[in-house]
Amino acid sequence: MSANDSPAGDALRDPSFLADLRRDLLRFAELQLRDQAAAEDAVQETLAAALSGQDRFAGQAALKTWVFAILKNKIVDTLRRRQRTATITSLVPDDDEQEDDFAVLFNPGRHWNPADRPQHWGDPEATFAQQQFWVVFEVCLTRLPENTARVFMMREFLGLETPDICLELALTPSHCHVILHRARMGLRLCLEQRWFTPENPIC
Amino acid sequence: MLTCQQATRLLSEAQDRKLRLKEQWPLKLHLLICSGCDHFRQQMDFLRQACRRYSVAPPNAGDAE
Numbered sequence: 321m322s323a324n325d326s327p328a329g330d331a332l333r334d335p336s337f338l339a340d341l342r343r344d345l346l347r348f349a350e351l352q353l354r355d356q357a358a359a360e361d362a363v364q365e366t367l368a369a370a371l372s373g374q375d376r377f378a379g380q381a382a383l384k385t386w387v388f389a390i391l392k393n394k395i396v397d398t399l400r401r402r403q404r405t406a407t408i409t410s411l412v413p414d415d416d417e418q419e420d421d422f423a424v425l426f427n428p429g430r431h432w433n434p435a436d437r438p439q440h441w442g443d444p445e446a447t448f449a450q451q452q453f454w455v456v457f458e459v460c461l462t463r464l465p466e467n468t469a470r471v472f473m474m475r476e477f478l479g480l481e482t483p484d485i486c487l488e489l490a491l492t493p494s495h496c497h498v499i500l501h502r503a504r505m506g507l508r509l510c511l512e513q514r515w516f517t518p519e520n521p522i523c
Numbered sequence: 524m525l526t527c528q529q530a531t532r533l534l535s536e537a538q539d540r541k542l543r544l545k546e547q548w549p550l551k552l553h554l555l556i557c558s559g560c561d562h563f564r565q566q567m568d569f570l571r572q573a574c575r576r577y578s579v580a581p582p583n584a585g586d587a588e
């Protein structure tokens with residue numbers, strides 16, 4: 321924490337801080353937009369907006385949080401713009417194959433197979449403190465089918481409410497819930513296999 | 524009696540909407556007797572926290588210094 325607050329523009333002129341920040345912003349944007357050019361644009365606009373900001377920040381962490389808030393708004397804008405031109409039916413194909421993936425976790429009575437029963441993950445803070453965890457977290461997000469991931473990240477990263485997402489994507493509420501459920505099933509399974517019980521074979 | 528598949532679906536939806544009373548009770552009952560679904564419930568909370576943490580500012584690279 322630095323003693324003197326400085327305007328965002330000043331702090332962003334520190335080349336090594338800016339380079340690190342840019343890389344983090346880009347990764348975050350790519351994860352959600354899955355389109356490198358669109359991600360570059362969003363990050364460029366974000367940094368331009370940040371550099372012209374007069375807000376003052378006590379330290380780089382606070383500044384970084386603020387810049388990410390700007391980026392999230394840019395990503396929402398990009399998704400809205402894209403949605404107007406995209407076909408809604410593109411949301412359907414992800415779904416069927418995945419339902420089968422998760423059905424195999426349950427026995428014919430629809431209870432967990434003993435080997436697939438969710439494990440206790442322990443203290444979240446202890447996990448979050450490990451840098452390597454976040455690498456695995458990103459890998460698992462990347463492994464979600466594209467449309468499933470998009471709906472999930474609109475909900476969990478961009479903080480949109482579920483009814484707004486449904487409306488935005490012209491989905492019925494129940495379809496919306498199904499997609500979010502599959503995202504959570506996929507993510508928790510991936511984390512359990514790759515992080516919490518890494519001795520198990522990875523698919 | 525709720526199946527685990529139904530319970531997981533409800534636990535996921537609980538992240539997005541308030542469950543109705545007639546959904547809450549069977550779910551509570553199920554969680555009392557099913558450790559797998561109770562862990563799943565904790566994992567849903569974990570995911571929400573992780574996403575919040577990640578999206579405020581991704582915690583890896585750049586924070587080291």
Ligand SMILES: [Zn+2]
Binds near residue numbers: 527553557559560
């Ligand atoms: Zn169960």
